[in-house]
Amino acid sequence: AQSVTQLDSQVPVFEEAPVELRCNYSSSVSVYLFWYVQYPNQGLQLLLKYLSGSTLVKGINGFEAEFNKSQTSFHLRKPSVHISDTAEYFCAVSFTGGGNKLTFGTGTQLKVEL
């Protein structure tokens, strides 16, 4: 069965520190990979996506992620976080031949502290 796992439910970090949010997937077919962000009481917004090509993808707000096929991972990183980055982050996977369905991980709460 195909699945996506976010191992960390909460990640506390101090402002201006670097952060990495982990995402692993399980699939026997090609995938498209996404990171979405949800600010409090809002809908989800796309941060970045990997469809093909370069394995390092850059997104909005200074975030980037690297697709690692051998590790089946798509970890999200930011070199220096800001208070405004406090939000819920969701990794999501779309599998080729998966019926146009986006499957989400369980989310990681990023809490940036002063």
Next chain:
Amino acid sequence: DTAVSQTPKYLVTQMGNDKSIKCEQNLGHDTMYWYKQDSKKFLKIMFSYNNKELIINETVPNRFSPKSPDKAHLNLHINSLELGDSAVYFCASTTIGRLYTGELFFGEGSRLTVL
């Protein structure tokens, strides 16, 4: 202009009642979805319509009935509401086919509270 809009944003109702949530998108997409987000923030797909045709129907109680009058609208009707239906319901849209990238555009959510 809001790309994907849902109404109402908040809905508080009693157990056993019937309620509807409406969704409209002005992005010209051909596919719309309903997702349910529970209290632990877990997002689960419920339904998807492509050009008014149901294409995804996950294991959802038949008390939930989606309706898509046209490709820009997808409504969700829930009969005999139960406490466990309390959640935030998100509408989303995209374009499938050769243009499909998996990117979804989400509404701001409709928070349903069943008392």
